[in-house]
Structure formats: structure tokens, C-alpha cells
Amino acid sequence: MRPVKVQDRQLIEGLFKVFREKGYEGASLNELAEGAGLKKASLYHRFPDGKKEIGLAVLSHSSEWLKNNLYPVLENKKISAKERLDKGLDIITEMYDEGNETCILRALSMESGMQIFGEEIKAEMTRWIMHFAKLGLDFGFNEQEAMARAKEILIKVQGSLVVANAMSDNSVFLSTLDEIRTLYNK
Amino acid sequence: MRPVKVQDRQLIEGLFKVFREKGYEGASLNELAEGAGLKKASLYHRFPDGKKEIGLAVLSHSSEWLKNNLYPVLENKKISAKERLDKGLDIITEMYDEGNETCILRALSMESGMQIFGEEIKAEMTRWIMHFAKLGLDFGFNEQEAMARAKEILIKVQGSLVVANAMSDNSVFLSTLDEIRTLYNK
DNA sequence: GTCTATAGCTAGATAGAC
DNA sequence: GTCTATCTAGCTATAGAC
Numbered sequence: 001m002r003p004v005k006v007q008d009r010q011l012i013e014g015l016f017k018v019f020r021e022k023g024y025e026g027a028s029l030n031e032l033a034e035g036a037g038l039k040k041a042s043l044y045h046r047f048p049d050g051k052k053e054i055g056l057a058v059l060s061h062s063s064e065w066l067k068n069n070l071y072p073v074l075e076n077k078k079i080s081a082k083e084r085l086d087k088g089l090d091i092i093t094e095m096y097d098e099g100n101e102t103c104i105l106r107a108l109s110m111e112s113g114m115q116i117f118g119e120e121i122k123a124e125m126t127r128w129i130m131h132f133a134k135l136g137l138d139f140g141f142n143e144q145e146a147m148a149r150a151k152e153i154l155i156k157v158q159g160s161l162v163v164a165n166a167m168s169d170n171s172v173f174l175s176t177l178d179e180i181r182t183l184y185n186k
Numbered sequence: 187m188r189p190v191k192v193q194d195r196q197l198i199e200g201l202f203k204v205f206r207e208k209g210y211e212g213a214s215l216n217e218l219a220e221g222a223g224l225k226k227a228s229l230y231h232r233f234p235d236g237k238k239e240i241g242l243a244v245l246s247h248s249s250e251w252l253k254n255n256l257y258p259v260l261e262n263k264k265i266s267a268k269e270r271l272d273k274g275l276d277i278i279t280e281m282y283d284e285g286n287e288t289c290i291l292r293a294l295s296m297e298s299g300m301q302i303f304g305e306e307i308k309a310e311m312t313r314w315i316m317h318f319a320k321l322g323l324d325f326g327f328n329e330q331e332a333m334a335r336a337k338e339i340l341i342k343v344q345g346s347l348v349v350a351n352a353m354s355d356n357s358v359f360l361s362t363l364d365e366i367r368t369l370y371n372k
Numbered sequence: 373g374t375c376t377a378t379a380g381c382t383a384g385a386t387a388g389a390c
Numbered sequence: 391g392t393c394t395a396t397c398t399a400g401c402t403a404t405a406g407a408c
Contacts, residue, residue: 002390002391023296025211029384041386042392050385107296109352110209122353148361151349155362159345163337166295167308175334176341188373188408215402227404228374236403 006037011046012061019058020104024051024113052116055108059120062104066124070095071131081138085184088135089177092157099164099173106158128154139184153180192223197232198247205244206290210237210299238302241294245306248290252310256281257317267324271370274321275363278343285350285359292344314340325370339366 006014018027018035032054033040047053073087096103105121107113114121129150136146160176163169192200204213204221218240219226233239259273282289291307293299300307315336322332346362349355 004391021297023209023211025209026296026298028382030382038391039393040384041394044385045391105352106348109348110212110293110296111207112212114352118352118354125349125353151358152362152365155342155345155349155358157345158348159341159343162292162295162344162348163311163341166291166300166304167311168304172337172341176338179338190373214400216400224373225375226402227376230403231373 005042011036011038012057015054016058016061016104019055020102020107023107023110024055024116025110055113055117056120058104059108059117059124063120063124063127066128071127074131074135081135082184084135084138086181088132089181093174093177096157096161096173099161099170102165103158103161106161125154156180191228197222197224198243201240202244202247202290205241206288206293209293209296210241210302211296213237241299241303242306244290245294245303245310249306249310249313252314257313260317260321267321268370270321270324272367274318275367279360279363282343282347282359285347285356288351289344289347292347311340342366 014036015032018032029040033043070091074084076084108117109121132150132153133146136149156176160173164173200222201218204218215226219229256277260270294303295307318336318339319332322335342362346359350359
């Protein structure tokens with residue numbers, strides 16, 4: 001057994017970047033291998049089921065990241081709801097490199113990607129909404145209002161990323177997040 | 187010269203549907219040909235430059251459609267600004283089949299698509315924003331406010347489509363459009 | 373203008389040496 | 391565990407008959 005050339009974490013982060021940038025169909029195994037710092041055949045050793053398994057691993061990694069980095073901040077009862085929202089939006093801002101990067105869920109959510117990852121993508125969006133809805137309750141909204149506002153945040157983040165990416169103008173993303181903050185200051 | 191088997195309009199609409207559903211990389215020429223009702227080689231007769239040219243034709247067709255169907259409604263000075271907004275949102279609702287379909291601009295806007303269609307996609311979003319911004323002026327907003335609200339509409343349409351498509355729940359789209367209407371009723 | 377047939381290539385995926 | 395070399399299938403694109 002040779003020593004691993006690229007550690008799991010570094011490996012998955014390289015793969016993540018390729019999928020996020022190119023989408024599922026757009027990312028070739030050679031590009032994925034290059035992004036990972038390995039040869040194609042070595043990727044198959046790490047992920048015997050190939051491209052699908054790599055995609056699932058990347059989504060799973062993203063899910064873990066949100067679970068460990070974003071969601072806990074939204075639930076940290078030591079600080080006020082407003083502070084939790086602010087810190088959460090800070091993390092989201094950094095996560096998408098201030099609107100210059102796109103979202104992996106969207107990158108993998110065209111037709112063929114949806115057939116493979118549909119459940120995972122839906123589940124992650126559901127979790128995202130539920131966590132923001134819980135935060136909404138702490139803002140004093142009733143359940144219905146909290147859900148509506150949580151969905152609105154996801155919609156605005158995704159929509160502003162679409163527009164910012166397409167127009168190469170990340171100010172669209174930044175000002176949208178600022179506007180979300182303002183909405184919760186009333 | 188044989189008679190054309192499929193008229194231009196029908197042809198382009200078949201191609202449009204395939205690109206919208208599968209994305210640029212995800213749509214193969216065989217699938218495009220099937221969607222168009224022609225064989226692959228016949229597609230090359232109509233579009234000598236191949237896939238790129240087909241994509242550009244599809245985008246151009248979409249652009250024409252908006253120019254003829256959505257934008258005039260937003261500018262129809264015979265009816266009130268509020269009525270124009272309502273009718274415009276009705277058209278948008280139908281255009282995306284109540285949130286069950288995705289947007290061609292988004293479908294073609296991943297990495298490889300952006301390299302080919304980046305200018306066209308950006309230009310169409312800019313036109314969209316400008317038309318809604320002009321409508322905003324008629325609502326009595328100043329230029330800055332009108333621009334901000336126009337961008338917000340595009341962001342909400344795109345974002346709610348992303349979420350509705352990914353979660354297979356078009357109510358997200360419908361309620362977002364309803365919310366836009368409400369915002370302009372104050 | 374449309375078609376069948378096929379070229380030329382690159383995709384995803386494997387075999388087997390080290 | 392990683393690599394080079396290779397397989398097969400599918401891709402974009404073209405040639406040429408009708």
C-alpha cells in the first residue's frame with residue numbers, strides 16, 4: 001500500500017471546485033482528476049462508482065460543512081437572533097466568495113444532475129430553510145411567517161447568485177444580503 | 187431543393203426545450219435533433235456552425251420573444267403601472283409554466299455556456315432589468331429605487347425558479363410572484 | 373433539405389504494472 | 391495507492407446519396 005498522495009479533505013475540495021465551476025455534465029473526469037491532483041485511474045480507486053460517487057461525495061461534504069459551520073451559528077442561543085442572522089449572512093457571504101462563486105446545489109441541479117442528486121439537493125435546501133425558519137421563530141414570527149421568510153432568504157441568495165454570476169457583477173449579491181439584514185432591523 | 191420538413195419556428199422551439207431541460211453540455215446533438223424532429227445531419231444544414239450556433243439561435247429566439255411579448259406590456263401607457271406589472275407577472279408565470287420549467291438563461295449559464303453565451307445572457311438580463319426599472323419610474327420611484335426594485339424582481343424570479351425546480355415545488359415560485367404583486371400595492 | 377453512414381475524437385471507465 | 395495504457399460508447403461534426 002502506497003501512501004496517499006492527496007488527503008481526503010484536500011481531494012474533495014479540489015473536486016468540489018471543478019463541479020461547482022463546470023456543472024455535472026460539464027466536468028470531465030480528466031478535469032476532475034486535475035482538480036484533485038491525481039490521475040483519472042487513481043480517482044476510480046478512491047471512488048469506485050465513478051463520477052456519480054464523486055458528485056455524491058462532494059454534496060455530502062458540502063452538507064457537512066453547512067452542518068458544522070452555518071447552522072450552528074443560526075442556533076447559538078448565547079447571542080441575539082439578530083446577531084445570529086448577521087453572522088450567518090457573513091458566513092454565506094464568505095462561502096460564495098462575496099458572490100463571485102456559484103452554489104454547488106445549483107451547479108448540480110440541471111436535468112441529469114437532478115436525476116442523480118435530486119434527493120440530496122432537495123434535502124439540503126429543506127434543511128437550510130428549516131434552520132432559518134427556526135431563527136425566525138426567535139425573531140418572534142409565527143410559524144407561517146418564519147417559514148415564508150426563511151424561503152425568501154434562500155430564494156434571494158440563490159437568485160442573487162444567478163444574476164451576479166451571469167452579469168459578472170457581485171454587487172448584486174452583496175446588496176441583496178445587505179437588504180436582508182435591513183429587513184430584520186425593523 | 188426539398189421542402190423544409192420542420193419550419194423555423196417549430197424547429198427552434200423544439201431545440202429550445204432540449205437546451206432548457208438539459209443545459210448546454212447536457213444536451214447532445216442527437217437529443218437536440220430528436221427534439222427538433224430532424225436528424226443530426228439536417229441540423230447541421232440549418233445551423234452550419236453546430237451546437238454553438240443552435241444555442242445562439244435559441245437565445246436569440248428567447249430574446250425576440252421577450253421583446254415582443256413581455257417588454258411591450260410593461261410599457262403600455264394605456265393602462266396603469268400597477269396593471270402593467272400585473273400583466274407582466276402573468277406572462278412570466280405562464281412563460282415558466284407556473285414555476286415548473288426553468289429559465290433558458292440559467293440553463294445555459296454554467297461555465298462552458300458562459301464562455302460562449304456570456305454576452306448574450308448578460309445583455310438579456312440587463313434589458314429585463316431596464317424594462318422593469320422604467321416601469322418603476324412610472325410607479326413614482328426615483329431612479330435608484332426603480333433600479334433596485336427591478337433587480338429585486340429578476341432576483342426573485344430566478345431564485346424562486348431555482349428553489350422551485352430543485353424542490354419540485356412550484357408553489358415557491360407562485361407565492362414569490364404573488365409577494366411581488368403585494369409589494370407594489372402599498 | 374433530409375437522410376444514412378462514418379470519420380475523428382473525447383468521454384467515462386478498466387486492466388494491470390509498480 | 392498511483393500510475394500508463396487501453397477499451398468501449400458516445401460525442402461533435404462531415405461526406406455524399408437522394
